[in-house]
Amino acid sequence: xxxxxxxxxxxxxxxxxxxxxxxxxxxxxxxxxxxxxxxxxxxxxxxxxxxxxxxxxxxxxxxxxxxxxxxxxxxxxxxxxxxxxxxxxxxxxxxxxxxxxxxxxxxxxxxxxxxxxxxxxxxxxxxxxxxxxxxxxxxxxxxxxxxxxxxxxxxxxxxxxxxxxxxxxxxxxxxxxxxxxxxxxxxxxxxxxxxxxxxxxxxxxxxxxxxxxxxxxxxxxxxxxxxxxxxxxxxxxxxxxxxxxxxxxxxxxxxxxxxxxxxxxxxxxxxxxxxxxxxxxxxxxxxxxxxxxxxxxxxxxxxxxxxxxxxxxxxxxxxxxxxxxxxxxxxx
Amino acid sequence: xxxxxxxxxxxxxxxxxxxxxxxxxxxxxxxxxxxxxxxxxxxxxxxxxxxxxxxxxxxxxxxxxxxxxxxxxxxxxxxxxxxxxxxxxxxxxxxxxxxxxxxxxxxxxxxxxxxxxxxxxxxxxxxxxxxxxxxxxxxxxxxxxxxxxxxxxxxxxxxxxxxxxxxxxxxxxxxxxxxxxxxxxxxxxxxxxxxxxxxxxxxxxxxxxxxxxxxxxxxxxxxxxxxxxxxxxxxxxxxxxxxxxxxxxxxx
Numbered sequence: 001x002x003x004x005x006x007x008x009x010x011x012x013x014x015x016x017x018x019x020x021x022x023x024x025x026x027x028x029x030x031x032x033x034x035x036x037x038x039x040x041x042x043x044x045x046x047x048x049x050x051x052x053x054x055x056x057x058x059x060x061x062x063x064x065x066x067x068x069x070x071x072x073x074x075x076x077x078x079x080x081x082x083x084x085x086x087x088x089x090x091x092x093x094x095x096x097x098x099x100x101x102x103x104x105x106x107x108x109x110x111x112x113x114x115x116x117x118x119x120x121x122x123x124x125x126x127x128x129x130x131x132x133x134x135x136x137x138x139x140x141x142x143x144x145x146x147x148x149x150x151x152x153x154x155x156x157x158x159x160x161x162x163x164x165x166x167x168x169x170x171x172x173x174x175x176x177x178x179x180x181x182x183x184x185x186x187x188x189x190x191x192x193x194x195x196x197x198x199x200x201x202x203x204x205x206x207x208x209x210x211x212x213x214x215x216x217x218x219x220x221x222x223x224x225x226x227x228x229x230x231x232x233x234x235x236x237x238x239x240x241x242x243x244x245x246x247x248x249x250x251x252x253x254x255x256x257x258x259x260x261x262x263x264x265x266x267x268x269x270x271x272x273x274x275x276x277x278x279x280x281x282x283x284x285x286x287x288x289x290x291x292x293x294x295x296x297x298x299x300x301x302x303x304x305x306x307x308x309x310x311x312x313x314x315x316x317x318x319x320x321x322x323x324x325x326x327x328x329x330x331x332x
Numbered sequence: 333x334x335x336x337x338x339x340x341x342x343x344x345x346x347x348x349x350x351x352x353x354x355x356x357x358x359x360x361x362x363x364x365x366x367x368x369x370x371x372x373x374x375x376x377x378x379x380x381x382x383x384x385x386x387x388x389x390x391x392x393x394x395x396x397x398x399x400x401x402x403x404x405x406x407x408x409x410x411x412x413x414x415x416x417x418x419x420x421x422x423x424x425x426x427x428x429x430x431x432x433x434x435x436x437x438x439x440x441x442x443x444x445x446x447x448x449x450x451x452x453x454x455x456x457x458x459x460x461x462x463x464x465x466x467x468x469x470x471x472x473x474x475x476x477x478x479x480x481x482x483x484x485x486x487x488x489x490x491x492x493x494x495x496x497x498x499x500x501x502x503x504x505x506x507x508x509x510x511x512x513x514x515x516x517x518x519x520x521x522x523x524x525x526x527x528x529x530x531x532x533x534x535x536x537x538x539x540x541x542x543x544x545x546x547x548x549x550x551x552x553x554x555x556x557x558x559x560x561x562x563x564x565x566x567x568x569x570x571x572x573x574x575x576x577x578x579x580x581x582x583x584x
Contacts (some may be wrong), residue, residue: 177446184445185431185456192432195421202381202415203433204407204499259423 009179009261016175016265020168024161033160037232039272040164040171041225046253046264047178048221052214053258054187056194059215060119060246061102062222065095067125067241069223070230071137074146077231079136084149084231091230092223099219100212107211110197122246129238143236163232170228174221181217182261190214191259244286251289255296257303266305333392334359334503334534335380335411340389342375342558349375351558352389357503362525362535364545364566367555368578373538374416376555377505380536381413382406393503412501416508419492422481426472426491427463429480433498434459434466463498470494470524486517490524503534510541522548546570554578 023036045066052059073091076082082090106117129137137143149157149166157166181187189210192200201207230236256267271292275285300306335357342350350372357363365373378384380391382403391399398406412433421429445452467476470490475483480491489509496504509525510518522544525535539545545552546566554562554569556578562569569575 180446186445188428188432191423192421195423198383198403199415199419199421200432201403202383202407202413203495204404204412205432206404 009183012262013172013175013179017172020172024164028161030160033164035272035276037160037164037167039269040167041228042249042252042268042272043265044171044174044221044225045249046256046268047175047261048218048225049249050253050258050261050264051178051181051190052211052218053253054182054190054194055211055214056197057107057211057215058115058118058250059218060115060243060250061122061125062218063241063246063249064122064125065099065219066222066226066229067129067236067238068098069095069226070236070241071129071143072223073227074143074230074236075136077147078145084147084227085152088149088224088227091227092220095219095223095226096216099216103212103215103219107208107215119243122241122243126238126242129236129241138236140238142238144234146230146234146236148234149231167228167232170224174224178221179261186210186213187261194258247286248289251293255292255303257305259302260305263303263305267303270304333357334394335536336392336395337376337380338390338392340376340379340391341387342372342379342384343387348558350379353555353558353560355553355560355563357534357536358551359534360529360532361550362529362537362548364549364552365536365538365555366540366542366545366552366569367561370557371555372558373555374507375558377413377507377536377538380406381411381505407499407501410500410502411505412496412499412503413505414492414496414507414509416511420480420488420495423479425477425479426483426487427467427476429491429495430463430466430498431459433495434463466494466498469497469527485512486514486520489513489517489521493521493524493528497528497533501533503536504528505536505538507538508540509537510539510544518544 020036020040024033027033045062049059049062052062069091072094073084073087076087076090077084102118102121106114106121109117130140148163151157155162157163182190189200189205192203192205193207193210197207229240233240252267252271253264254267255271256265257263271289275288278285278288281288296303300310333356337353337355340350340353341348353372353376365376367373375384379386380398382398382401382405386399389399390397393406393409393411396409398409398411401409421432424432443449467473470493472487472491472494475487480488483491493504493506493509496506506525509521513521518541525537525548529535537545537549546569549566552562552564552566552569553560554572554575561574561578562572564572
């Protein structure tokens, strides 16, 4: 469960929404909007990944559920002739249908074993996209010609700004759900499990149930991102859902901070901007992320989002210390 | 009998940490479980709380067998335990720690939480109220919203007892609740345990502080090498030759 934030969850969310809404007013540049759309999509992915990290589980197959939904949505539209607006809620359910059995098996393992099993599953999924059912999934050349979202209520979604608005709305919907969950009993129990699974279990917490819920809800929101991805990129490749983008998601989330629902927001936005500014160093991008990840784990293990709280506590200690030195008692 | 162990054994490879142990804990008692290091006291706790499976034997709580249940299920039946080391969630405040324990029987469902259904709100309010009561019972009012990591040892110990209470358990298994406390703090926690018992809750206590054990307990079971070597009132235990030998070695 989130510790009390400075502004409270509703205000912070409103602030995030305001920034998102203000952006296309401030810039019509299609490159800027493109980056912003990717950020909104990554935010949905990292926030739903963090839901699982908060139970202490590093799910390396998170991006596979995005992939499953992306392919499901693309096929539903191109093969079954369904509308995008039907495929959009349907595709995450397909991801969830995969997540329930996978989670039930994988979540009985812990630590490195869980990590390895989810990683193995993600490789299987990637290989299936790449090598199997080539007629259906497109094989190594990818699944192509995926149409943009069809018009809805007189709005079209073929240009950059309208796709940005669509992704922003999907992200905000997800953020409201995920923040609300974090501030509920579910979030409280998740964090307790991360801190000590054994203690939580002996206090009567249904550990597996909480973990499975986080796993499946995580897959659903990754699936929403996947459906959007399919119809905004128009092409799907197996490598879109491989190890490299997955490692980036983990880096964003952990650097931002796993213990707070706001951590992934801070991490994703900050790292996307730095990586855009360091575009010249593209070849070294993963190297830089690796380095930042190690430094974060060493010096701010609770992530960047924990820095203000740390400073505040250090400041209080200093003040208390000085007061003590002067022989003045300061109550709490 | 509230708790009954019948012929319980636990082997680790060739070593029998607990061997054919039978004992009972009466309702409303403070029952001490003592013995030299390695006697199997913590293993007994792990078996009763379901953290470890038994190798043989049966454990019954209120006449119903609980062997084979998960720790969470056993907790919901009314047995809560504390640990020697990890006793609290360090990143949480005192209040949050109690809240984790407070309502295990509440619907933890996410949909109910998401839409804040009336049932969810009512149970949440009840848990918050109960947590508030416990905070005052434990005299933790002043630090209720402080993060646990920075709190003194005494408060963390008291909190861990409070968390066990918050589950609504009728039997508490307390693993060295007095370890590392000063004399004055020991007395405070002992008073707390007496208050707990006065509230109708049974306590099974592993503790090395003999003076406290003799002072607190109605009945004491002594383990050595995983078997019971004595059981009785504190007075009986203090004069039992087998106990004296186990603790001091013959005529040490």
